[in-house]
Amino acid sequence: MKIRSLLLFSLFYSIVFYGKTSYGNDILNSTKIAGFASQGYTRSSDNNFYGNSEKNSGSFSLREMGLNVSSSLSKSLFSSAQILARNTGQNDDDSMALDYAMIDYSRPLSSKQTYGIRIGRIKNSLGFYNETRDVPFTRSSVILPQSIYFDRTRDLSLSADGFHLYGALNKLSYNAEITIGIGKPRVDKRSTVSTLLGQSAVGTLDSDVSYLWNVFFNKNAYTLTFSGAFLQLNYNDSALVVDDNKVSFLVNMLSFQYDAEHWVITAEYADRRFKYKNLGTLLPFKELDGESYYLQLTSIITSSFNFFIRYDVFYRNRKDRKGTNFEQLTRGIIPAHTQFAKDWTVGLRWDIHRSWMFRLEHHWVNGTAWLPNQNNPDPAASKKDWRLLAGILSFKF
Amino acid sequence: MTLKKKNKLLACFKVNRSIFSVWIFLFLYLFHTSIYAMPSLQETSYIVITHENTPVKKISINRLRTIYGLKTKYWDDQTPIIVYTTNPLEEEYRAFSKQVLGMFSHQLQRAWNRLIYSGRALPPTTVMSFKEMMEAVSTTPGAIGYIPKHELNATIQQLEIRGINNED
Incomplete structure (x- = not known):
């Protein structure tokens, strides 16, 4: 995986540069390299998050590293690629992966309107933070609100191989942008299988053609985004008697942000609908409607110091918010509190230097719905009420 | 427990x-x-400067916003735009963003991060002083930057900003 990613990354850029030299632009001026590295720390009262955080000394498992290159090739061509390594203390982490690699072709319609197409491996623009969820200083906290940006099925939401069509309108009084994407999402992680189909599912998933949409609107202090995706996955397991085993997944998100000089208010809501076909042996239901939302208030004290408070809610099944039906369906083997999570968080961000950032936060969590099951193999042993302390030191250039 | x-x-x-x-x-x-x-566009103590070969001498505030918002990547000819900035943690950045672009600096930073780390824009180049800014902008074709009004001298080209009601 490591070598293949590196090869792809360099192959992509040699092709790009080969094309570029024929345009005769100054390569050094219109090509930029950026990168980051970070080390996180988690310590929990119960349950494990990012490694064995329950033990007294906590866990230093969270490490993220990335390197990206971007170049303006001509007036209408732009290209970029990023490799990413992320460790969270789970056995299916990425030692290194090609995060995105794309070519963007755009044309202005007028001085205020642009439309274009992106081709390649493209980040999924879902909500405010999904595209840059692995880059610590672009996030709103050490750990993004897990109701929406949960780690358990992150490979699906990261990026897809395909194309995006977009149109943008930039006026003095407002900006708007519409994006429609078609592609195949990446799905290569064991945690995604066990999260979507339960711990007893031993087969593999592969993705069918999926769709993505994003409508972005900004007027002065207000930013509003409507985004969503429709994903179709095939489950392959020779042990299943019936063929054509499918999971389809529709998510719609509404994101809102208000900026004042010293305050920011952020709220996001997500509605998730799963449909399962011929998977009755693994799951007790054919449909599952989940719901997530959070509200965050950030206080910008100085340009290098801010403080936030957040309430984040996650229901795996909106018809069974307390999880009691699920507990009954599993004959009490899996406790009700694995079906929801309510998380209060307070935290701070300190930009020590333009390249160095430090963050610290404390979570009070009720429920374990977004707890990674690889770090917590026995759901019956998980604690319903738990606390989590998280810190991160991050460097960028 | x-x-x-x-x-x-x-x-x-x-x-x-x-x-x-x-x-x-x-x-x-x-x-x-x-x-x-929300910051209103006001009498500013900063001026926008460009490399002398830049084909544009006058610019609308809207265009300037799309340049500093990293959305416009080329001048009207084939020269790529190279955006220069001071340290985002310092007061000059905040003042420029608020007075000239009419945005809070945390909004501008967030927009930059989103575009740069999803591969949609070139990161701006950070300089540590206005002296460095003037040197870099005057020697790099396609460069755009900003300096306090009193630093302006004959060796550098000022980019005139049109009235705020002019959208083009």
Whole structure:
């Protein structure tokens, strides 16, 4: 995986540069390299998050590293690629992966309107933070609100191989942008299988053609985004008697942000609908409607110091918010509190230097719905009420 | 975990919830009072400068915003735009963003991060002083930067900003 990613990354850029030299632009001026590295720390009262955080000394498992290159090739061509390594203390982490690699072709319609197409491996623009969820200083906290940006099925939401069509309108009084994407999402992680189909599912998933949409609107202090995706996955397991085993997944998100000089208010809501076909042996239901939302208030004290408070809610099944039906369906083997999570968080961000950032936060969590099951193999042993302390030191250039 | 410890944890959770409601009221009040606090384009103490070969001598505020918002990547000819900035943690950046672009610096930073780390824009180049800014902009074709008004001298080209009602 490591070598293949590196090869792809360099192959992509040699092709790009080969094309570029024929345009005769100054390569050094219109090509930029950026990168980051970070080390996180988690310590929990119960349950494990990012490694064995329950033990007294906590866990230093969270490490993220990335390197990206971007170049303006001509007036209408732009290209970029990023490799990413992320460790969270789970056995299916990425030692290194090609995060995105794309070519963007755009044309202005007028001085205020642009439309274009992106081709390649493209980040999924879902909500405010999904595209840059692995880059610590672009996030709103050490750990993004897990109701929406949960780690358990992150490979699906990261990026897809395909194309995006977009149109943008930039006026003095407002900006708007519409994006429609078609592609195949990446799905290569064991945690995604066990999260979507339960711990007893031993087969593999592969993705069918999926769709993505994003409508972005900004007027002065207000930013509003409507985004969503429709994903179709095939489950392959020779042990299943019936063929054509499918999971389809529709998510719609509404994101809102208000900026004042010293305050920011952020709220996001997500509605998730799963449909399962011929998977009755693994799951007790054919449909599952989940719901997530959070509200965050950030206080910008100085340009290098801010403080936030957040309430984040996650229901795996909106018809069974307390999880009691699920507990009954599993004959009490899996406790009700694995079906929801309510998380209060307070935290701070300190930009020590333009390249160095430090963050610290404390979570009070009720429920374990977004707890990674690889770090917590026995759901019956998980604690319903738990606390989590998280810190991160991050460097960028 | 002992029962006592657990009760303490739950109590803490409840206290936290009531503190949160107080926060919400405080925020709503502050938002109510600061609803028109969006920076208005005002008489500025900063001027925008470009490399002397830049084909544009006058620019609308809207165009300048799309350049500093990293959305416009080329000048009207084939020269790529190279955006220069001062340290985003310092006052000059905040003042430029607010006075010239009419945006809060945290909005500009967030927009940059989103575009740069999803591969949609070239990162701006950070300089540590206005002296460095003037040197870099005057020697790099396609460069754009900003300096305080009193630093302007004959060796550097000022980019005139059109009235705020002019959108093109």
